[in-house]
Amino acid sequence: MQSLIKLSVIFCCIFLFACQGSVDSKVASSEKVVDDSVVENQALHAIFNRKSVRQYTEREISQDVLDNLLRAGMAAPSSRDRRPWHFIVISDKEILDNLGGQLRNAFFMAGANKAIVVCGDEELSDNCWFVDCSAVTQNILIAAESMGLGAVWTAVYPYDDRADIVRETFGLQKNIHAFAIIPLGYPLEKNEPKNKFDESRIHYNKW
Amino acid sequence: MQSLIKLSVIFCCIFLFACQGSVDSKVASSEKVVDDSVVENQALHAIFNRKSVRQYTEREISQDVLDNLLRAGMAAPSSRDRRPWHFIVISDKEILDNLGGQLRNAFFMAGANKAIVVCGDEELSDNCWFVDCSAVTQNILIAAESMGLGAVWTAVYPYDDRADIVRETFGLQKNIHAFAIIPLGYPLEKNEPKNKFDESRIHYNKW
Numbered sequence: 219m220q221s222l223i224k225l226s227v228i229f230c231c232i233f234l235f236a237c238q239g240s241v242d243s244k245v246a247s248s249e250k251v252v253d254d255s256v257v258e259n260q261a262l263h264a265i266f267n268r269k270s271v272r273q274y275t276e277r278e279i280s281q282d283v284l285d286n287l288l289r290a291g292m293a294a295p296s297s298r299d300r301r302p303w304h305f306i307v308i309s310d311k312e313i314l315d316n317l318g319g320q321l322r323n324a325f326f327m328a329g330a331n332k333a334i335v336v337c338g339d340e341e342l343s344d345n346c347w348f349v350d351c352s353a354v355t356q357n358i359l360i361a362a363e364s365m366g367l368g369a370v371w372t373a374v375y376p377y378d379d380r381a382d383i384v385r386e387t388f389g390l391q392k393n394i395h396a397f398a399i400i401p402l403g404y405p406l407e408k409n410e411p412k413n414k415f416d417e418s419r420i421h422y423n424k425w
Numbered sequence: 426m427q428s429l430i431k432l433s434v435i436f437c438c439i440f441l442f443a444c445q446g447s448v449d450s451k452v453a454s455s456e457k458v459v460d461d462s463v464v465e466n467q468a469l470h471a472i473f474n475r476k477s478v479r480q481y482t483e484r485e486i487s488q489d490v491l492d493n494l495l496r497a498g499m500a501a502p503s504s505r506d507r508r509p510w511h512f513i514v515i516s517d518k519e520i521l522d523n524l525g526g527q528l529r530n531a532f533f534m535a536g537a538n539k540a541i542v543v544c545g546d547e548e549l550s551d552n553c554w555f556v557d558c559s560a561v562t563q564n565i566l567i568a569a570e571s572m573g574l575g576a577v578w579t580a581v582y583p584y585d586d587r588a589d590i591v592r593e594t595f596g597l598q599k600n601i602h603a604f605a606i607i608p609l610g611y612p613l614e615k616n617e618p619k620n621k622f623d624e625s626r627i628h629y630n631k632w
Contacts, residue, residue, distance in 0.1 A: 260467035261571030265497045265564050290472045292621045294563065295578050301621055310630045345583050352559035356501065357472050360567060364468030371502050376552050388632045414499045414508055423517045425595045 264364040269411040271368025272326035274403025279331050283365055287334065287402070290361035294353040302342035303354050306335040306388055313387065317399065320383045324372055330401030334358060335374075335384065341393040348375050351397035358400055368405035371398055471571040476618040478575025479533035481610025486538050490572055494541065494609070497568035503557040509549035510561050513542040513595055520594065524606065527590045531579055537608030541565060542581075542591065548600040555582050558604035565607055575612035578605055 288305055296302060308314055309332050318327035327333060336355050338347030355371055362369040374380045374396040384396035495512055503509060515521055516539050525534035534540060543562050545554030562578055569576040581587045581603040591603035 259571055261471035262493060262497060262568055264468035265568055266500050268500065268502070270502065286469060288627055289622050290469060292623060292626070293473050293475065293618070295475070295477065295566070297580060301623070304626050304628065306628045306630070306632065308630055313630060346580075348556060349559045349580075349582070352556045353563040356560040356563040357567075359502070360564075361469055361472055364466055373504060373553075373556075375556070388628075390632060394632075411500070412506075415496050416499060416508070419499065419508075419511050420495055421511065421513045421595075423513070423515055423520060425513065425597060425601075 260364065261360075264360050267411050268359050268363040269409050270370040271403075271405045271409050272329075272370050272401075273406040274329050274331060274368055274401075275406050277331065277404040279367065279402055279404075283367070284332065286365065287358050287361050287367075290357045291334070291336065291354045294350065294357045296350040296353070297343055297346035300343040300346070300350070302339045302347040302350055304337040304339060304394060306337065308333040308335065314401070317383070317387060321372070321380055321399075324399070326370070327372065327399065327401045329403070331403040333399050333401040335388070335399050336397045337390070338375075338395050338397050339393055340395060347395065348397055351375070355398045355400065362400075362402060366404065367402055368409065369400050369402050371400060374398055467571065468567075471567050474618050475566050475570040476616050477577040478610075478612045478616050479536075479577050479608075480613040481536050481538060481575055481608075482613050484538065484611040486574065486609055486611075490574070491539065493572065494565050494568050494574075497564045498541070498543065498561045501557065501560040501564045503560070504550055504553035507550040507553070507557070509546045509554040509557055511544040511546060511601060513544065515540040515542065521608070524590070524594060528579070528587055528606075531606075533577070534579065534606065534608045536610070538610040540606050540608040542595070542606050543604045544597070545582075545602050545604050546600055547602060554602065555604060558582070562605045562607065569607075569609060573611065574609055575616065576607050576609050578607060581605055 284307065288307075291303065291305060292301070294303075308317075314330055314333060315328045317333075318325050321327070336351050336358070338351045340347055343350060359369055359371060374384055375398065381396055384390070384399070390396065491514065495514075498510065498512060499508070501510075515524075521537055521540060522535045524540075525532050525536075528534070543558050543565070545558045547554055550557060566576055566578060581591055582605065588603055591597070591606070597603065
């Protein structure tokens, strides 16, 4: 019995030591996030790992996940805080099929579980709606990456032929412009992000 | 001695039980990130918490942190993968002071520890450089938030008067356009993000 107790104590001590180590590494890494490490910074991780994903499984995207994507979109900054954005969520397979067929190089849209059309209202921001919609789109793409989704920025703006197709599909009013369509789904395969870092594009205090 | 061992065993058991609880809650919350929770998703957290910060402490931004910001900028998607971006990092206090004095409503720039000027090259992407630069700017803002920095999107595009000031300051070639300036520093005060979620902007399958 006594040797059993001793064994338990030794085991517990080892376990406690391991626990302590894990706590220490947590503290150290949370300090590191601010200063010089991306390892534990999930936001940087999502930014660096975002990539264009065009093939998806049939897994359903839940309303909760969709809500987070839309909230992320609306968390973007906008010129003079005009918030000139609207979102059309497409879950109807027929609409996805039709858009995939009509829009040039957008066949992959037919395989998406859902898509979000990011639109801008020129009555709210005549000279900046497309700049603001770009930040909105980027927020949604990073949010998608962070939740394990695949997505791809499918440009509508500044192409009139694509804009006409989307306008007709949804009967958009004159002041509403489709900016981009983001098809969404869980990735069929593992996709690797590109490393686009290029030091020659960085200038210090002068060109 | 024996009662001491017994006490140790009881203590260890309590500790082990607590550890187990913490492991369980971790598993549950990591599942939740994908499905319905933002609590543990630092990327969503950074997106939702990004806000305009215009007052900064004198704390220096390290080169590592700066590198992460620039890497985040260059991780943005771009139309036809043209990557039409350039970055001017300003650490020279005189330049920050001058820009803060010359640009309308940009006095706060003088108090920044550093600033990044996001530029676009129209020779690389004539019709989309500003759309791509917008995604670049948003990436940098989210990265800044995630590393505890304060920042604010200071528009240059589409304002000719501001563009002229930046062009003259850095002697930019004709094809290079300043898009935005992002002053950066550690926040002087706690700033709260706006909640801009508006359900009326969401449409399902039709306008």
